[in-house]
Amino acid sequence: MRVHLQPAYILHSRPYRDSSLILDVFCAEHGRLSLVSKGARRRSKGGSKLALLQAFAPLLLSFSGRSEMKTLTQVEPAGSRLALRGDWLFSAMYLNELLVRLLHRHDPHPRLFAAYSNALTELAAEGAVEAPLRRFELVLLDELGYSFSLAEDGLSGEGLEAEGWYHYHPDHGLVTGLPGSDPARPAYAGADLLALARGEFEGPASTAARRLLRQVLTQHLGDAPLKSRDLFRRRHPGAGEDR
Template sequence: MRVSLQPSYILHSRPYRDSSLILEVFCAEHGRLSLVSKGARRRSKGGSSVALLQPFIPLLLSFSGRSEMKTLTHVEPAGVAPQLRGERLFSGMYINELLMRLLHRHDPHPQLFANYGTALGELGDAEQVEVCLRRFELGLLDELGYGFSLAEDGLSGEAISEDGWYHFSPDCGLVAGVKGANPARPAYSGAELLLLSQGKYGGEARSVARRLMREVLSQYLGSEPLKSRDLFHGRSPQGGESQ
């Protein structure tokens, strides 16, 4: 297998053997896969390519090999990386970790790849980081086949009632319920859900979106906590929370 100049992003990297790197990569046409960059750390003092082997940089990667792990043969920039600092950097790390945890290897998602590039750009520019994250999460769920409607009861098929309360069911999506009936099962206001369905994340709807998406994603992430979320909380003395 030989692939040339594939639009890609690096999600994560780690040292391998004495001087190489293992790269976890998200490609437009090949999905998530692992590449080994041989001698990358040995070339770090004088080589220019290693400086590109970082998350969030749009890249064109060439690689080859017959085994599960391919060998990186060429890298060049395909654009300018967004300037992510502070909360925006942690949010980018969070998105990368979601992809690492939820994407199957060698499963192409060209629309999700485009959504990812859009999300990175929005993290660099948008005033509302949370809105960017919620949009990406919803798009990710849709791409993976886990999407659900914010405007319709997934069990009855009826429209969400502004006066109603709803629970999330992994099998159906949002279903009618009663607020406070079960403390272990969060309830969400129909009025706020309808705002979210219209892309309106102001006021209390922002908090509802965060709580809802955390509950939904936990169904698919399993019991292991997200490292980026723990890191964000450990570095956020103001107590802000967007993930």
């Protein structure tokens, strides 16, 4: 297998042997895969590849190999590395962690790749983080086959009512429920859900969007906590568990 200059982003990297790196990358046409970059940490007259092999930088990667782990053979920048800092950096790290945890290897997701690139660009602009994250999460769920309607009751098929209350069910999506404070079965106001269905992720419905999508993603992430979420809570001790 030989792939030439594939659009890609690095999701995670770790040292390997004396001077190499193992890269977890997300490619436009080949999905998530692992590459070994031989000698990437070794300095040479032409400079180190390490300067290019950074997260949040659009790259063109060439690689080859027959085994599960391919060998990186060429790397070129496809644009400037996005300058992310503070909460926007933690949010971008969260996106990377979702992709590493939830994507199967060698499963192409070109639509998700575009959504990821767009989310990074929005975060780099240092605006509100809610809308970029929520839009990406919804595309991710749809690409993985876990999408559900934000405007219809998953059992009856009837449209949600603004005055109603709804719970999330793993097999049916949103179903009619009752208001309450049971953390094991959160309730969501119909008005908030309908706002989300219209793409309104900022403002009054933002808390409901964050809580709902966190509940849904937790079903698929398992029990291991997200490191990016822990880092955010350390930065904002009073932010609570919803972030």
